[in-house]
Amino acid sequence: MKLIEPDEKNDFHAILQAQHLDAGDFELHEIDTTDPKTDEIFALTGFVTVSRKSSERKKQYPIGDGSIWVAEFERDLLQGVFN
Numbered sequence: 001m002k003l004i005e006p007d008e009k010n011d012f013h014a015i016l017q018a019q020h021l022d023a024g025d026f027e028l029h030e031i032d033t034t035d036p037k038t039d040e041i042f043a044l045t046g047f048v049t050v051s052r053k054s055s056e057r058k059k060q061y062p063i064g065d066g067s068i069w070v071a072e073f074e075r076d077l078l079q080g081v082f083n
Contacts (some may be wrong), residue, residue: 003046004032005062019077026082027051030063050051054083 009028016023023038032046050073051057059076062071076082 003032003034003044004028004048008063008070012073015070015074016078021077025054026050027053034064050082055083059080 012028013023016026027050029049029051030046031049032044033047034044045062047060048063048069049058049060050071059081061067063069071083
């Protein structure tokens with residue numbers, strides 16, 4: 001199951017474009033940590049690792065229902081975390 005919503009991916013690419021960065025220089029790798037064995041209605045949870053190939057910098061963000069990983073990525077990008 002994919003945890004990254006299409007609108008989140010679009011927002012991610014829009015941030016890169018606004019900063020004049022090549023989307024091909026970045027990779028998203030998601031890990032689903034949702035417990036499929038629960039009998040209750042469960043929230044989707046996991047992590048996404050954003051990697052920048054040219055700098056070999058990586059950062060992991062929580063994803064899933066209610067996450068704000070795109071805003072956190074933008075903040076980190078503007079602060080130079082991926083340089």
